[in-house]
Amino acid sequence: MTTPPLPPPYHGADFNGPLSDAHAARLIRDLGPLDGSRIVDIGCGWAELLLRALAGEPTATGFGIDLDEGAVAHGRANARARGLADRVELAVGDAGAWSGTHADVVVNNGSSHVWGGDPVTHTANALEAVAGLLGPGGRFLFGECFWLREPTRRELEAMADIPRAQYRSLPDLVDLALSRGFRLRALSQATLEEWDRFESRYARNWEDWLERNPDSPDADGVRARADRHRDFWLRGTRETLGFAYLSLIRV
Numbered sequence: 076m077t078t079p080p081l082p083p084p085y086h087g088a089d090f091n092g093p094l095s096d097a098h099a100a101r102l103i104r105d106l107g108p109l110d111g112s113r114i115v116d117i118g119c120g121w122a123e124l125l126l127r128a129l130a131g132e133p134t135a136t137g138f139g140i141d142l143d144e145g146a147v148a149h150g151r152a153n154a155r156a157r158g159l160a161d162r163v164e165l166a167v168g169d170a171g172a173w174s175g176t177h178a179d180v181v182v183n184n185g186s187s188h189v190w191g192g193d194p195v196t197h198t199a200n201a202l203e204a205v206a207g208l209l210g211p212g213g214r215f216l217f218g219e220c221f222w223l224r225e226p227t228r229r230e231l232e233a234m235a236d237i238p239r240a241q242y243r244s245l246p247d248l249v250d251l252a253l254s255r256g257f258r259l260r261a262l263s264q265a266t267l268e269e270w271d272r273f274e275s276r277y278a279r280n281w282e283d284w285l286e287r288n289p290d291s292p293d294a295d296g297v298r299a300r301a302d303r304h305r306d307f308w309l310r311g312t313r314e315t316l317g318f319a320y321l322s323l324i325r326v
């Protein structure tokens with residue numbers, strides 16, 4: 076724990092990923108029609124996408140699950156403030172140990188890791204788990220990384236936490252989804268501007284904290300963390316890692 080604490084991940088953020096308001100609205104439209112639907116968001120964080128989908132369709136209901144108590148509490152407060160609390164349940168829990176619930180629509184956005192297992196199997200695990208939650212015609216918004224191009228050895232070194240085999244090209248990502256019982260309804264990807272906005276949020280939170288707390292015993296640690304993140308981003312992911320939004324239908 077840093078003293079004083081760093082801001083929570085939802086500080087100054089709409090989504091916990093590279094996603095603009097306009098793009099989110101398009102993704103929700105692509106998932107539709109949502110009338111009467113039960114929408115389940117797994118690894119929902121503070122469930123901003125789920126809450127926006129529910130706000131746009133008064134007959135839909137929602138369920139979200141995430142391990143992070145603070146994020147879930149923030150999502151619940153947003154649901155209350157927007158008059159959505161009677162149509163959405165947000166639970167704190169481990170998706171890997173969760174027994175599932177009826178779903179017409181599933182969202183798994185930036186959260187393929189919630190099912191556990193080796194990172195190189197996360198994408199396939201997520202597709203298989205969600206295929207098991209949906210009946211024929213069920214819809215799935217899957218937000219997942221892919222390689223924009225083959226990363227160099229130096230770029231892979233800069234993003235040491237990401238094994239090359241964890242992700243694949245965009246066509247191969249779509250093929251993997253098709254091989255697990257889905258068809259593709261729509262596709263888009265995060266723009267560089269959306270990525271930069273997302274990654275800059277971390278940089279800004281750390282730099283603002285350092286400016287406010289120059290004498291904290293944790294200042295060197297926070298500065299080192301900010302420096303590591305900048306290398307990960309600018310020398311690693313920025314030109315190599317894409318983020319796809321696959322709108323899928325269960326066959």
Ligand SMILES: C[S@@+](CC[C@H](N)C(=O)[O-])C[C@H]1O[C@@H](n2cnc3c(N)ncnc32)[C@H](O)[C@@H]1O
Binds near residue numbers: 091117146171186191
């Ligand atoms: C990159 S965030 C994406 C959050 C959200 N889907 C969004 O788009 O804003 C990944 C989320 O997965 C959650 N998570 C990680 N492991 C989990 C698990 N085993 N069960 C449930 N949630 C988990 C984290 O707490 C985090 O909120």
